[in-house]
Amino acid sequence: MISIEETDLGTPHRESEKLVTLTIDGTEVTVPAGTSVMRAAALAGTKVPKLCATEQLEAFGSCRLCLVQIEGMKGLPASCTTLVGEGMKVTTQNQKIAEIRRGVMELYISDHPLDCLTCPANGHCELQEMAGAVGLREVRYGYEGENHLSLGKDTSNPYFTFDASKCIVCSRCVRACEEQQGTFALTIQGRGFESKVSPSQNESFMDSECVSCGACVQACPTATLSEKSLIEKGQAEHSIVTTCAYCGVGCSFRAEMKGEEVVRMVPNKDGHANHGHSCVKGRFAIGYATHKDRILKPMIRANISDPWREVSWEEAINHASSEFKRIQAKYGRDSIGGITSSRCSNEETYLVQKLIRAGFGNNNVDTCARVCHSPTGYGLKQTLGESAGTQDFDSVMKSDVIFVIGANPTDGHPVFASQMKRRLRQGAKLIVADPRRIDLVKSPHIEASYHLKLFPGTNVALINSLAHVIVTEGLVKEDFVRARCEVDSFEKWRDFVALERNSPEAMEPVTGVPAAEIRAAARLYATGGNGAIYYGLGVTEHSQGSTMVMGIANLAMATGNVGREGVGVNPLRGQNNVQGSCDMGSFPHEFPGYRHVSDNTVRHLFETTWGVTLQNEPGLRIPNMFEAALDGEFKGLYLEGEDIAQSDPNTQHVTAALSAMECIVVQDLFLNETAKFAHVFLPGSSFLEKDGTFTNAERRISRVRKVMEPKSGYADWEITQLLSNAMGYPMNYKHPSEIMDEIAKLTPTFTGVSFKKIDEMGSIQWPCNDAHPNGTPTMHVDEFVRGKGRFLVTEYVPTREKVNAKFPLILTTGRILSQYNVGAQTRRTENNQWHDEDRIEMHPHDAEERGIKTDDWVGVRSRAGETVLRAKVSDRVQPGVVYTTFHFPESGANVITTDNSDWATNCPEYKVTAVQATRVSQPSEWQKRFRTFTETQESLLKAAETVSVK
């Protein structure tokens, strides 16, 4: 069911420069060509009755309720499938039409339960509405005939129910699954009276191919598909538009509320990033915000072996600040620092880096991007001049060739993947470069033209060989390069990639990709029309992560695929506000807006505004913090929303560093892995309690609006402000909008941004300033941000992480749709029903060699450590490669990842770890210690809660 506050105009909006004027019931209306008569009528204020039509889906013309009379046309055409014509005269209501409509409704109601008063859709049901609209007063057929009223309910999905007795077989759900989601999990089985909605091969929803995106629930005009939360709680009474806190798509949602209780999250059809679509996480997995594990009171303890003690906010803040001051007095100014995360809003991140720079007096601030897209920031800044992607998501609809490198969008960016799949079904070509056969390679009505199944760690070898083909076969867009790029850097690069050692033939033994495939893929990308590259952590989380990003930018520039819609370099930023946390300068070397701390002019601007002298030296990155802690020089850490003990590589190294510190302050929702090493716990807020902004992968700044007051009593930004004041650096913001106003004042790419403007426009893509007052969907249009694009020579340097007899397999890591990153949020929801443990995926050959079957326990050992996971034998991975996810702390995926990292940014090389896998019968030593430590820490937490109850 659509949102309580949205109006459904019946059929999709059409873009056209040509306008058509027609008359509907005597009223003139002008609409773009291609608009349906139904939609034109709705825009003119006339709601033509409908049941099978909905604005999110293409017209279907099956229910026959929307018939109209059009002068000069025979019969009574359906207004949903009839397009407007110049001078058309439409009558939407007369005696004949009214009789037909009543007749249609009589048929529907003759086979529908009459339990409106106890139905979950009561008051918000389109069938109910249509019965009223057509003036239905009786059903002349009676109710004694054959019907579907005794059909049962499918309650298998944890989030919604399918009540077949209420289904009117309008096919909206089937069409939503096809057009919006692209999974094609639903069909109409049978004909005529036997027609029914069938998930997959007449299976339950849970057993079918359904990915629980909720598009069918959204589309359903009756209570047939209803959210279980709606069934339980009843209809909402108001809604608030906010932004999802999961992935980097940044879907806009309407949180439908009863008071401060969320009834359901409904995707906002006016959402600029998601256009009314969603995935299982944002749509349904919000239960973590009110989970029993939430900690709502501040706590402190002297040592991590002590029980926690619940204290007042004043005591907690004073304790944290006095500890930080003590540590600085003893070990020096640089002995403390902070880490933000993408869970923080822009305003919250800005305040943390301001506290550290102005309050702590150093630049020891870093963010979660360190471990994911920091190479994107570095590489794109070097080549194009800006640390961000070049397009918006809608650009994909104008792409002719889509090249996905090291990304798995159907799992990591599902709503954008649905849009990409729509374009692919329209005929765009697909190239995938990935060691694994990701779902996108072959899915309903989509097949990649080329799947370049390269060996992990050989990205740069691949991109160089693709470039070799483009350069040596004369496929460079010479006029673009000459006009828009530094010619000398291009010529250097051209001469380099043309070398024989970079040819596909020479690189084939390195990458494992047949030379003929590389040649064909390169030709397709260079000559197939608009070529767009989308990439993810399979590019960045390597020792040559930054090099590969530069290689991608080189390829895009050489083929003229930058600076307009349909092309571009598109980093798929994984998290809701990782782009924002970078933009806000949560980096040891850069202020907000990506300006170096040594830049005297920029630093002076911040010093003047902040009223304090600032350090001009780069500070500690996260890995440097660990090393400095182990050296006894870094002793205090303030973390907001980041769980480094689970997310960072080489877990044992990280926990050793944490154990060496004297004051760790964790601001979070739960006792996460890092909090088990903390001395101060400050209860944070979920996105439902936040006011501020997030910036998604498109540089799109959207509002996150609180739907309930912070459960701990303070908003996250207020907590940082309290700490700052206690540290002696005054902050007096009254509202997050004031923080954004300050950001805008200090950051050239944000000067036009304000809460007011975001509210007016819905969202803004930075840069937003005098040059771009309405934001910038496509970057580098007339020139690159750095002026001329710069090519960089990208020599392939093999990783240090070598396989050998002892560690013969390569482990690579990734994500799954239903769980999100470290799982702190999704593990506390029903999403566990899809994925309740991390598994090691292994090719059948490798499994057979080792006597391993699916479900066996497998010891996975690397040079860094060992863990035990259950096996899943699958040919999605190639021989010699194993794969796992990292959503469950007890699986210890990062116990085995190493300290190898990107040469430029120290982004960890998560994607290449040499391992051996053997069948085992018990957990690893690390897992045994982890279990004991976790049990101890949980009991120490329980002690605090017990004292509090007393």
Add this chain to the structure above:
Amino acid sequence: MSSDGPEQIVRMANDIGNFFRAEPDRKVALDGISNHINKFWTRRMRQRLLDYVAHGGNELDELPLAAVKLVVVAAAPVGQPATPAVVAK
């Protein structure tokens, strides 16, 4: 392994050198390496690199070794006692 101990510092410097090794213009390569170190490494890390070279450390590859001459550890950051600028010979 400490990221600031000689072994790690040398590894990091060599990795940076490996990227710039393909740059045909030596001056551009040397500037690239030293600029990167100056911009992204902490004072402590840069000082340790200079100390490593000054004390005869010989595990650096040729290019990063040559670039060390351009690595700067200037006067202490504002707010701390000033020390004379230290530049590797």
